[in-house]
Amino acid sequence: MSRHPSDLVWSRYLDGALGPLDRARLHLHVRRCERCRDERAALAAQREAFLRSPDRSSEIQAIAARAPRDASSRSVERGWRPGS
Numbered sequence: 673m674s675r676h677p678s679d680l681v682w683s684r685y686l687d688g689a690l691g692p693l694d695r696a697r698l699h700l701h702v703r704r705c706e707r708c709r710d711e712r713a714a715l716a717a718q719r720e721a722f723l724r725s726p727d728r729s730s731e732i733q734a735i736a737a738r739a740p741r742d743a744s745s746r747s748v749e750r751g752w753r754p755g756s
Contacts, residue, residue, distance in 0.1 A: 676708055677701065685712075686719050 677685075677698055684690040685698055702708045723732060 676705065682711070682715055686715060
């Protein structure tokens with residue numbers, strides 16, 4: 673595989689905003705790619721630490737309340753495919 677998920681794909685995945693098709697592609701890729709398994713673990717740990725930060729909790733809640741969720745079913749990167 674020559675391509676890995678972009679930062680945007682990872683961000684949307686961790687936010688739960690990645691559409692079902694892209695989420696399935698990402699899961700398939702991560703099962704086959706050790707580098708991306710490590711990346712997912714590191715990003716999830718960083719995100720969790722950020723979300724627990726007391727200085728950011730009210731800011732995060734305000735942003736989340738304003739964030740549109742209707743775009744979650746759209747493909748983030750139409751060209752990204754596992755194995756490409």
